[in-house]
Amino acid sequence: DIVMTQSPDSLAVSLGERATINCKSSQSVLYSSNNKNYLAWYQQKPTQPPKLLIKWASTRESGVPDRFSGSGSGTDFTLTISSLQAEDVAVYYCLQYYTSPHSFGQGTKLEIK
Amino acid sequence: EVQLVQSGAEVKKPGESLKISCEASGYSFTSSWIGWVRQMPGKGLEWMGIIYPGDSDTRYSPSFQGQVTISADKSITTAYLQWSSLKASDTAMYYCARTGVGGTFFDYWGRGTLVTVSS
Numbered sequence: 001d002i003v004m005t006q007s008p009d010s011l012a013v014s015l016g017e018r019a020t021i022n023c024k025s026s027q028s029v030l031y032s033s034n035n036k037n038y039l040a041w042y043q044q045k046p047t048q049p050p051k052l053l054i055k056w057a058s059t060r061e062s063g064v065p066d067r068f069s070g071s072g073s074g075t076d077f078t079l080t081i082s083s084l085q086a087e088d089v090a091v092y093y094c095l096q097y098y099t100s101p102h103s104f105g106q107g108t109k110l111e112i113k
Numbered sequence: 114e115v116q117l118v119q120s121g122a123e124v125k126k127p128g129e130s131l132k133i134s135c136e137a138s139g140y141s142f143t144s145s146w147i148g149w150v151r152q153m154p155g156k157g158l159e160w161m162g163i164i165y166p167g168d169s170d171t172r173y174s175p176s177f178q179g180q181v182t183i184s185a186d187k188s189i190t191t192a193y194l195q196w197s198s199l200k201a202s203d204t205a206m207y208y209c210a211r212t213g214v215g216g217t218f219f220d221y222w223g224r225g226t227l228v229t230v231s232s
Contacts, residue, residue: 048225095160
């Protein structure tokens with residue numbers, strides 16, 4: 001099974017500053033036949049279900065602000081929030097869907113400094 | 114509009130059985146995988162398994178294989194998560210979610226069903 005490891009576990013960033021969250025998979029999630037990385041990012045705010053932000057490692061979901069971006073390939077991925085807003089306080093999770101069982105990272109809690 | 118409406122909160126005793134539901138609408142139920150995610154109190158998300166209602170093909174995480182049963186009734190576009198004998202450690206929020214094309218990422222989520230198991 002693929003293990004997803006996020007870093008850091010928690011992060012405090014000032015409003016307007018950049019936030020960077022990392023996700024590493026125990027094996028590659030890049031499917032060579034279509035050159036797609038099977039990696040998604042989610043945002044979860046308290047008492048809410050997770051919300052899909054990024055799919056295919058770097059494709060922003062419709063309606064997601066462009067300050068959110070995803071990058072990386074193979075085993076190493078990054079979610080970047082270019083200019084942190086107060087409403088971005090949440091826990092962020094990566095998910096690999098390359099192979100079953102799919103698996104989430106342990107989550108990164110993002111707070112305002 | 115895709116909607117996933119989950120059944121209400123449950124309070125059960127250890128050893129009891131339970132079946133929670135997720136009613137889907139707004140898309141072709143038999144053409145997308147639908148799955149379940151556990152979130153224990155104060156913890157992260159755990160992928161439990163998915164089912165393809167079109168042919169009932171089901172995939173489980175090894176962590177949940179044999180502990181729960183995932184099923185679907187395509188006549189009423191509803192997916193289920195079932196326990197035969199609950200434990201206190203099953204206390205959690207359970208989310209149902211639909212996958213994108215080909216059983217990929219979860220794109221639409223239900224609001225969650227809180228299951229509390231306590232003597």
